[in-house]
Amino acid sequence: MTPTAAAGAPSALSGRIAETLVLDPAAQFLEFEGQWRTWGQLAVTAGAVAAQVPGPGTRVGVLLRNRPAHVGFLVGLLRAGACVVTINPSRGVDRVRADLAGLGLPILAGTPEDIATFGGDGAGGAPAGRLVLTATDLGEPVAASGRLPDDLGALRPGVAVEMLTSGTTGPPKRIPLGYEMLTRGLVGAKHYESNRDDSPRLRSGVAIVNAPLVHMGGLFRVLQCLYDGRALCLLERFALDTWADAVRRHRPRTVSLVPAALRMVLEADLDPAVFASVRSVISGTAPLSPDDADAFEAKYGVPVLVSYAATEFGGGVAGWNLSDHQRYWAVKRGSVGRAHAGCELRVVDAESFEPLPADAEGLLEVRAHQFGDGAVGLGASGGAKEEHSRTSSGPGWVRTTDLARLDADGFLWILGRADQAIIRGGFKVLPDDVRVVLERDPHVRAAAVVGRPDPRLGAVPVAAVELRAAVGAGGAKEVVEALLADAARVLAAYELPAEIRVVDALPRTPSGKVDLAAVKELLASPLTDQEG
The missing domain is CATH 3.40.50.12780 (ANL, N-terminal domain)
Incomplete structure (x- = not known):
């Protein structure tokens, strides 16, 4: 594949990236674990990745981590006008493999270790039926193995990224983000800046x-x-x-x-x-x-x-x-x-x-x-x-x-x-109203409120709380009693949680949001007297 094969990038964003990469190759671009990489090293990796993309709109999966090589994958693919399909390695081996199997991607990129873990045949063997790109750092060689399938699948011209939502309330959904959309968003981000000079230069x-x-x-x-x-x-x-x-x-x-x-x-x-x-x-x-x-x-x-x-x-x-x-x-x-x-x-x-x-x-x-x-x-x-x-x-x-x-x-x-509202015996309970009240207590670091099915009322609110300092079983019971007493001064009786459970840590997504689906699973059944 020649570098010209990925010509015809579809957007101003791709052009802006290409312009920026050549402004000063020797300038520092990315520090990771105390070591700097340059814009020139980024350009080397991005160019090698872009050269492997057969054309704009090609869907390319990236097993994406916060590491320098992965920034190089992103930049090269966006420069080539590809559609980056983000794959989250932290979701677990089985789920990631199932995701990859369902996506049918013609190209997959990642570190050699991640490719072996997620992209192979399940036994550490080489992936079949797709082109695989691996790299370990910016400026290092990008290795290509396997080959492009004859059928590249559906192209997504104009789509820069297919990104999973955080999945805090249910299964994550894959959202397409267009090149033009992201460019407008980047311009709009000047909301937070006093200097709104938009010319291409190193700042x-x-x-x-x-x-x-x-x-x-x-x-x-x-x-x-x-x-x-x-x-x-x-x-x-x-x-x-x-x-x-x-x-x-x-x-x-x-x-x-x-x-x-x-x-x-x-x-x-x-x-x-x-x-x-x-x-x-x-x-x-x-x-x-x-x-x-x-x-x-x-x-x-x-x-x-x-x-x-x-x-x-x-x-x-x-x-x-x-x-x-x-x-x-x-x-x-x-x-x-x-x-x-x-x-x-x-x-x-x-x-x-x-x-x-x-x-x-x-x-x-x-x-x-x-x-x-x-x-x-x-x-x-x-x-x-x-x-x-x-x-x-x-x-x-x-x-x-x-x-x-x-x-x-x-x-x-x-x-x-609106889609998290809990209908308790005909009364509407908004979980965030209850959460805010629980988090007023100085002992509470964070709280989460979800609905639990109830045979008589339809559903009831239940809560999990993470405390700022560990307490014993007796202490936890006292905290819960105090939380309910305080909440009763603010909330209607139907809004009060049917159960408040103290947890060591609330389950969270990689982005730091409370994982409400996991909280709902955690609180699916009431505690028994022995457990409580």
Whole structure:
């Protein structure tokens, strides 16, 4: 395969990547475990990968980890206009093998170890019926084995990434994200920056990437660095000490922390000097208590800018910036901010889908610049959920399952998920309302609330709580009793959990979200007296 075989890249994003790669090959691009790789080394790996892609739209699976070689796979495939199908190795051998078998991918990329584990015949043998690309680092040779099948399967021209949702509420779904959609999202991300110069050049500063690349937060952060020409420090996973060391050494102006990681930093005894350069923390992917945001700012002197995003939108559509935070946070705390430039938000009635006035509660709809003009039903090429074409109530508007409130100043509050509502004897219980009350207790690090089937009432809310400090069996019982007593002062009787179970740690996805499907499985049966 010659390098020209992958010509005809379909988008501005592919062109921007190609431009950025050659600006200064000797400049530092990526630090991993204390060692730097250059833009030139990235270009070598990306070029070798791109040369193996037979044409735009070819679906290529990547067993994706937070390692330098995997960034090279991503960059090469996007440069070639391929469709990157992200495969999460942490989902377990059997599930990953079943996923690969069902996807029928003509090309698979990963480390030699991952290919042997997931992509072989189950006995460590070589994969059959596809081309396999392996690499161990940027600038190192990219090995090709096997061969392209005669039938490449369905091409996905215009689709940059097929990404699994986090699967926090059920089985993950694969979402197509278009090249144009991601490019618009990258431009919209300037919401958080004061310098909005969009020219292709290498910029100063080092971004810290600690979110998994198999999820939107990590992938988008890397794409931002590529688009902006910014160096990055890649962490294989979030660990408090290595993250704090990276912040101390690289002195970024902005860092990103999912709520679970932010709570770890908040509870740690870090020297506030670690944050000397940091002007803001961006937090998204899951609900963050405004009390935690305020406590973080009080302890470290850094405001927390909450954001609202979804895989389906290819990035963020709303969030706080520093100007809004300084002016409005005291009176709008708990909000996830205002719409990004080029995005519109509205709240509609959950039954009639008619737009509602300010401060009314209903379903959130989004009209985002990521979708372009006439976005309804973009499906595969545009990147919206394919079912959006059946759930839109006007040109370009995409209906979410998020319950929300939008005030007269445009600030958005996310109140929970309509599809997670628990109907208890005819009364509606919103799990997030209960969770927020449980998390007010200073003993509780995090809580999760789900519905459990009940033969008399249909369903009842049940909760799992993770405490800030371990307690014995007797102590746990006292904490639960105190939680229920406190909740009874705020919640209606039908909203009170039928059971609160103390767990060592809530199950989480690789992106740090609480895995509600796992919580539901954990709480499927009540504890017996002996267990409790």
